[in-house]
Amino acid sequence: MTAWFKRKEKGIQTSTEEKKDTPKGLWYKSPTGKIxxxxxxxxxxxxxxxxDYHVRIGSKEYFEILFDNNKFTELDAKLTSKDPLxxxxxxxxxxxxxAAQKKTGLKDAVRTGYGKSLxxxxxxxxxxxxxxxxxxxxxxxxxxxxxxxxAIKKKVPFMMxxxxxxxxxxxxxxxxxxxxxxxxxxxxxxEAGLPYISLCTDPTTGGTTASYAMLGDINIAEPGALxxxxxxxxxxxxxxxxxxxxxxxxxxxxxxxxxxFISHRKDLKRKINLYIDLIQNNPVRKEA
Amino acid sequence: MEYLDFELPIKELEEQLDKCMIIGEExxxxxxxxxxxxxKKLADTRKEIYKNLTxxxxxxxxxxxNRPYTLDYIKAICGDTFLELHGDRNVKDDKAMIGGLxxxxxxxxxxxxxxxxxxxxxxxxxxxxxxxxxxxRKALRLMKxxxxxxxxxxxxxxxxxxxxxxxxEERGQGEAIARNILEMTRLKxxxxxxxxxxxxxxxALGIGVGDKVLMLENTWYSVIxxxxxxxxxxxxxxxxxxxxxxxxxxxxxxxxxxxIDEIVREPAGGAHANREKTFETVKNKIASHFxxxxxxxxxxxxxxxxxxxxxxxxxxx
Numbered sequence: 001m002t003a004w005f006k007r008k009e010k011g012i013q014t015s016t017e018e019k020k021d022t023p024k025g026l027w028y029k030s031p032t033g034k035i036x037x038x039x040x041x042x043x044x045x046x047x048x049x050x051x052d053y054h055v056r057i058g059s060k061e062y063f064e065i066l067f068d069n070n071k072f073t074e075l076d077a078k079l080t081s082k083d084p085l086x087x088x089x090x091x092x093x094x095x096x097x098x099a100a101q102k103k104t105g106l107k108d109a110v111r112t113g114y115g116k117s118l119x120x121x122x123x124x125x126x127x128x129x130x131x132x133x134x135x136x137x138x139x140x141x142x143x144x145x146x147x148x149x150x151a152i153k154k155k156v157p158f159m160m161x162x163x164x165x166x167x168x169x170x171x172x173x174x175x176x177x178x179x180x181x182x183x184x185x186x187x188x189x190x191e192a193g194l195p196y197i198s199l200c201t202d203p204t205t206g207g208t209t210a211s212y213a214m215l216g217d218i219n220i221a222e223p224g225a226l227x228x229x230x231x232x233x234x235x236x237x238x239x240x241x242x243x244x245x246x247x248x249x250x251x252x253x254x255x256x257x258x259x260x261f262i263s264h265r266k267d268l269k270r271k272i273n274l275y276i277d278l279i280q281n282n283p284v285r286k287e288a
Numbered sequence: 289m290e291y292l293d294f295e296l297p298i299k300e301l302e303e304q305l306d307k308c309m310i311i312g313e314e315x316x317x318x319x320x321x322x323x324x325x326x327x328k329k330l331a332d333t334r335k336e337i338y339k340n341l342t343x344x345x346x347x348x349x350x351x352x353x354n355r356p357y358t359l360d361y362i363k364a365i366c367g368d369t370f371l372e373l374h375g376d377r378n379v380k381d382d383k384a385m386i387g388g389l390x391x392x393x394x395x396x397x398x399x400x401x402x403x404x405x406x407x408x409x410x411x412x413x414x415x416x417x418x419x420x421x422x423x424x425r426k427a428l429r430l431m432k433x434x435x436x437x438x439x440x441x442x443x444x445x446x447x448x449x450x451x452x453x454x455x456x457e458e459r460g461q462g463e464a465i466a467r468n469i470l471e472m473t474r475l476k477x478x479x480x481x482x483x484x485x486x487x488x489x490x491x492a493l494g495i496g497v498g499d500k501v502l503m504l505e506n507t508w509y510s511v512i513x514x515x516x517x518x519x520x521x522x523x524x525x526x527x528x529x530x531x532x533x534x535x536x537x538x539x540x541x542x543x544x545x546x547x548i549d550e551i552v553r554e555p556a557g558g559a560h561a562n563r564e565k566t567f568e569t570v571k572n573k574i575a576s577h578f579x580x581x582x583x584x585x586x587x588x589x590x591x592x593x594x595x596x597x598x599x600x601x602x603x604x605x
Contacts, residue, residue, distance in 0.1 A: 193437065217433060218373060257375035257382075257422060274371055278389035279437045281396040284369050 072115030134164035141178030166206015358401035366390030385423030401444030450491030
């Protein structure tokens with residue numbers, strides 16, 4: 001090596017302000033280590049084009065995928081949680097709610113959209129995992145119930161996108177009873193003869209699987225999602241057994257008879273609408 | 289193409305015809321006349337063989353390795369409108385029993401049927417078309433879903449029987465088939481059943497109760513396979529031909545006994561000799577029967593179906 005290549009002064013001399021940095025969120029790294037530009041990821045339905053990894057997304061992105069031109073009306077947007085039990089763990093529930101709202105810009109863990117998908121009306125309730133782990137409390141239960149009521153009133157199909165760790169512990173048994181409340185509403189939807197599509201995404205666990213996530217006229221899932229009642233860690237600790245490969249994955253559930261099919265996110269809009277047209281005996285709509 | 293033993297004269301003539309055409313291409317000899325003669329002989333031989341098929345020969349044809357299977361029919365009939373649905377919501381997705389929604393013209397149907405494989409690997413995957421209890425429960429789930437949304441049901445039957453396994457018994461094979469039979473008698477939507485291959489016993493009837501039951505010309509439907517019947521009653525597998533005759537298992541016999549409603553003609557040489565034509569015929573049959581059944585109210589439909597099954601049986605006094 002010649003001398004011109006040699007560092008003259010020791011250490012890094014650039015001041016912090018002058019340092020060049022890559023802005024956050026420009027790149028996405030999938031679990032298999034593939035790197036994707038965020039823009040490309042969004043264009044590809046938030047699925048890594050390299051390995052088909054379905055990135056966890058929220059209601060904003062699902063509505064964008066499902067509703068024509070991303071046009072929809074949000075229902076019951078103002079519902080927020082109370083703290084009826086004055087619950088406190090390492091943090092007060094009231095404070096936790098405030099922090100989650102501030103961090104995510106969401107009011108709670110589910111949003112309801114009403115709009116057109118391939119030109120026909122559809123009600124979609126979609127959970128947001130980033131809001132306290134997509135946990136289901138009174139607000140989630142109430143918003144789903146109202147979403148179903150709206151579907152019945154308008155006589156349109158109902159779709160539920162689950163992405164949840166389960167019931168919200170901070171609302172204890174009030175949260176548990178949301179399983180019964182939402183299931184009762186689904187029974188009414190069924191009586192009304194309207195189709196119910198349940199989409200399970202990563203993760204769909206706990207109380208959600210023990211209620212609306214498993215009650216669809218069709219239950220479908222995204223590839224590779226974790227779906228189960230008791231989480232894998234709990235099953236392993238309780239039984240003391242090694243879990244089989246792919247345990248509680250979408251593919252595992254399909255094999256065991258709980259899913260009608262697994263859909264890649266790019267096919268989601270076409271496939272749910274194909275199902276709706278077939279089961280309602282209407283002409284099959286094509287994507288524009 | 290694979291040939292059955294009684295089809296060998298056809299195979300020979302086809303080979304002669306091929307040779308004749310090659311000679312015509314490779315030399316100056318005019319073979320037009322010779323080819324024509326062979327073609328005529330081939331057509332006559334084919335007609336002769338298929339006109340006088342024995343019961344056993346029809347059983348062989350129903351199991352012909354080139355014969356179209358359930359998914360072949362559905363995909364040909366529905367094209368890209370077919371949406372396969374899986375699972376019994378209980379234990380498993382049975383690969384020997386398939387189902388899903390699809391369109392014939394503008395009408396939706398729920399299709400259900402046993403599925404066989406076309407090579408060693410897929411035959412194992414499909415368990416040779418022998419469904420487990422979860423297969424029958426998957427079928428029932430789809431039928432109930434069709435009923436809920438007033439979608440008519442089409443069942444394609446092609447099975448050597450329900451799977452006789454230990455787990456199948458543990459999970460209630462008998463109960464699963466029984467439940468299906470009962471629910472199918474009172475399902476409030478039209479059910480059209482088409483036997484496209486083998487119709488073996490309870491395994492077939494588990495998806496086989498319908499308003500219209502059609503049998504393709506070269507299929508069989510009975511309480512037991514001729515081989516098993518031979519083994520039980522003659523205590524040897526050698527009497528399968530006699531058993532096939534005795535069981536009266538062909539479409540013609542079944543129609544005479546008033547146990548099925550209609551025979552669907554196959555192209556000369558069997559369903560596999562002209563698959564497209566077979567698909568077209570079956571599609572039109574389903575569409576025209578639905579056209580008639582659709583005129584009945586759910587109540588009339590169920591009453592008529594129950595009455596039809598009440599009439600079955602022959603006795604003195």
